[in-house]
Amino acid sequence: MELTSPADFAKDLVQAVQDYSVLAGRSMSNLFRTPRYFADMTQQADLIGFGSLPIVVLTGFFTGAVLALNSANTLERFGSLSLIGQLVSVGMVTELGPVLTGLMVAGRNASGMASELGSMVVTEQIDAMRALGTDPTKKLVTPRVVSTVFMLFFLTIISDLLGLIGGGIVAQFIFGMDSHQYWSSAWQTLMFRDVFTGLVKPLFFGFIIATVGCYYGMSARGGTQGVGRATTQAVVASSVLILLVDFFATKFLMAIFGYR
Amino acid sequence: MAAPPNAIESLLKSTENSASPVIVFDNVSIAFEDKTILDGVSFQLARGETKAIFGIAGSGKSTILKLTLGLLKPDAGHIHVLGEDVTQMSEEALFDLRRKIGMVFQESALFDSLTVRENVAFRLMEEHDLSEDEIERRVRESLSFVELEQTVDMFPSELSGGMRRRVAIARAIVTQPEILLYDSPTGGLDPVTSTTIIELIVKQRDVYKTSSLLVTHRLQDAFTMASHYFDRKSNKMLPLPPGARGEVPMGFLILRDGKIIFDGDVHELAVSKDEYIREFIS
Numbered sequence: 001m002e003l004t005s006p007a008d009f010a011k012d013l014v015q016a017v018q019d020y021s022v023l024a025g026r027s028m029s030n031l032f033r034t035p036r037y038f039a040d041m042t043q044q045a046d047l048i049g050f051g052s053l054p055i056v057v058l059t060g061f062f063t064g065a066v067l068a069l070n071s072a073n074t075l076e077r078f079g080s081l082s083l084i085g086q087l088v089s090v091g092m093v094t095e096l097g098p099v100l101t102g103l104m105v106a107g108r109n110a111s112g113m114a115s116e117l118g119s120m121v122v123t124e125q126i127d128a129m130r131a132l133g134t135d136p137t138k139k140l141v142t143p144r145v146v147s148t149v150f151m152l153f154f155l156t157i158i159s160d161l162l163g164l165i166g167g168g169i170v171a172q173f174i175f176g177m178d179s180h181q182y183w184s185s186a187w188q189t190l191m192f193r194d195v196f197t198g199l200v201k202p203l204f205f206g207f208i209i210a211t212v213g214c215y216y217g218m219s220a221r222g223g224t225q226g227v228g229r230a231t232t233q234a235v236v237a238s239s240v241l242i243l244l245v246d247f248f249a250t251k252f253l254m255a256i257f258g259y260r
Numbered sequence: 261m262a263a264p265p266n267a268i269e270s271l272l273k274s275t276e277n278s279a280s281p282v283i284v285f286d287n288v289s290i291a292f293e294d295k296t297i298l299d300g301v302s303f304q305l306a307r308g309e310t311k312a313i314f315g316i317a318g319s320g321k322s323t324i325l326k327l328t329l330g331l332l333k334p335d336a337g338h339i340h341v342l343g344e345d346v347t348q349m350s351e352e353a354l355f356d357l358r359r360k361i362g363m364v365f366q367e368s369a370l371f372d373s374l375t376v377r378e379n380v381a382f383r384l385m386e387e388h389d390l391s392e393d394e395i396e397r398r399v400r401e402s403l404s405f406v407e408l409e410q411t412v413d414m415f416p417s418e419l420s421g422g423m424r425r426r427v428a429i430a431r432a433i434v435t436q437p438e439i440l441l442y443d444s445p446t447g448g449l450d451p452v453t454s455t456t457i458i459e460l461i462v463k464q465r466d467v468y469k470t471s472s473l474l475v476t477h478r479l480q481d482a483f484t485m486a487s488h489y490f491d492r493k494s495n496k497m498l499p500l501p502p503g504a505r506g507e508v509p510m511g512f513l514i515l516r517d518g519k520i521i522f523d524g525d526v527h528e529l530a531v532s533k534d535e536y537i538r539e540f541i542s
Contacts, residue, residue: 127326
């Protein structure tokens with residue numbers, strides 16, 4: 001295997017960051033330029049949003065359930081089982097709902113975008129589109145970015161709700177807690193900053209998933225093997241970026257709201 | 261004192277002249293990862309002319325087509341297409357120019373998630389100024405030109421290689437572009453299908469007088485094009501009468517080591533003394 005010199009590696013890295021930034025920037029600036037592909041946006045919203053619903057529902061429900069299950073044992077020791085609703089709601093709404101939904105959607109859709117666009121690149125369909133006078137970033141990238149940002153927001157809300165339901169079922173049927181008590185505690189503990197934090201994050205995550213997926217797809221080289229590599233890299237990079245951005249977004253929002 | 265116009269500028273000023281070139285390569289060079297592909301290439305394509313480009317694999321034939329469309333930017337030199345310097349144009353401006361050019365890609369490059377109708381109609385639908393009935397009429401007309409009207413609702417994966425090329429031709433000609441670029445349209449096809457494709461290209465050249473660049477490995481295809489014309493009455497390709505010379509606007513371009521070693525017509529090619537060319541055409 002040929003070794004890459006550190007200088008070449010650094011140059012490639014800088015080039016990749018530059019190309020990604022240009023693509024991400026154009027995906028947004030295209031919103032202010034015609035033509036706008038609303039039909040493609042709707043189609044992508046259906047594929048990304050409705051298509052991801054089953055995994056998001058399952059992930060949300062079981063995350064909430066297992067959160068309740070694990071925390072209940074500890075809370076029981078201190079006689080604070082009534083706090084289970086608070087713990088599940090804050091955990092799901094501020095952190096687990098957005099992050100796990102983001103990771104699930106990244107696994108499903110960043111890979112899908114990278115493989116679809118990558119296949120189009122290696123079969124010259126992207127060049128053909130440019131040759132036909134159509135900007136592929138307008139036709140393919142912007143609709144995916146807009147749809148992912150829009151749909152991830154709602155998928156996260158669904159995931160949060162399912163998580164609370166999962167936690168509620170565990171609290172009621174396994175630990176015998178009163179359901180009214182669980183829901184009042186879960187509801188009352190949530191503050192504006194928690195909900196705001198939990199709903200701002202998916203906007204960033206959706207942007208990351210779509211732009212990273214599209215970037216790796218559009219830069220795929222080397223036939224089917226290259227498409228496979230692009231797909232894997234898209235999932236890895238988008239997942240890592242989601243976790244990184246989650247940390248910094250949380251810290252930033254905490255600073256803004258001045259808590260913890 | 262104003263500088264005197266150079267040769268290229270003078271040439272391009274006569275754009276209204278029907279004999280003026282539609283494509284001008286002026287000292288164009290490009291390299292990929294330190295490997296020089298084209299080294300100071302200059303040639304012109306006259307309006308209405310078809311020029312076949314030859315060369316061994318990797319000699320830069322397809323690169324010339326992509327440079328013409330502005331899909332690639334040269335490292336040096338200028339490329340004028342329909343009077344505009346594509347090397348100086350932004351991607352946004354190039355999209356407008358590309359609408360006047362049709363390209364048939366090596367592997368057809370049809371959109372595999374769209375039907376034949378949607379593929380052929382792609383450019384018309386993007387222009388947003390035609391009614392659905394008009395789009396349908398033009399799609400049908402274009403598909404009937406390549407004799408594939410019956411495939412309108414099929415997907416590219418359901419078509420044979422030859423049919424895909426013909427659909428790609430239909431997609432390229434649906435807006436009647438001023439220039440057509442064919443990248444190995446007969447590559448990997450059987451002789452019968454190849455002849456069908458060549459007949460379509462000759463028909464486009466002789467009926468619609470479209471200027472075109474044709475990249476091919478098959479010398480016999482280009483010789484067929486140089487020795488035949490399309491007869492409108494019989495609606496088929498016929499051989500030129502014996503002794504006819506320069507009857508069809510057909511040129512040849514041969515690339516070697518990044519440079520053009522031949523640029524002329526079939527008769528000049530036949531009498532060339534260059535050993536490489538002799539070997540190439542033998």
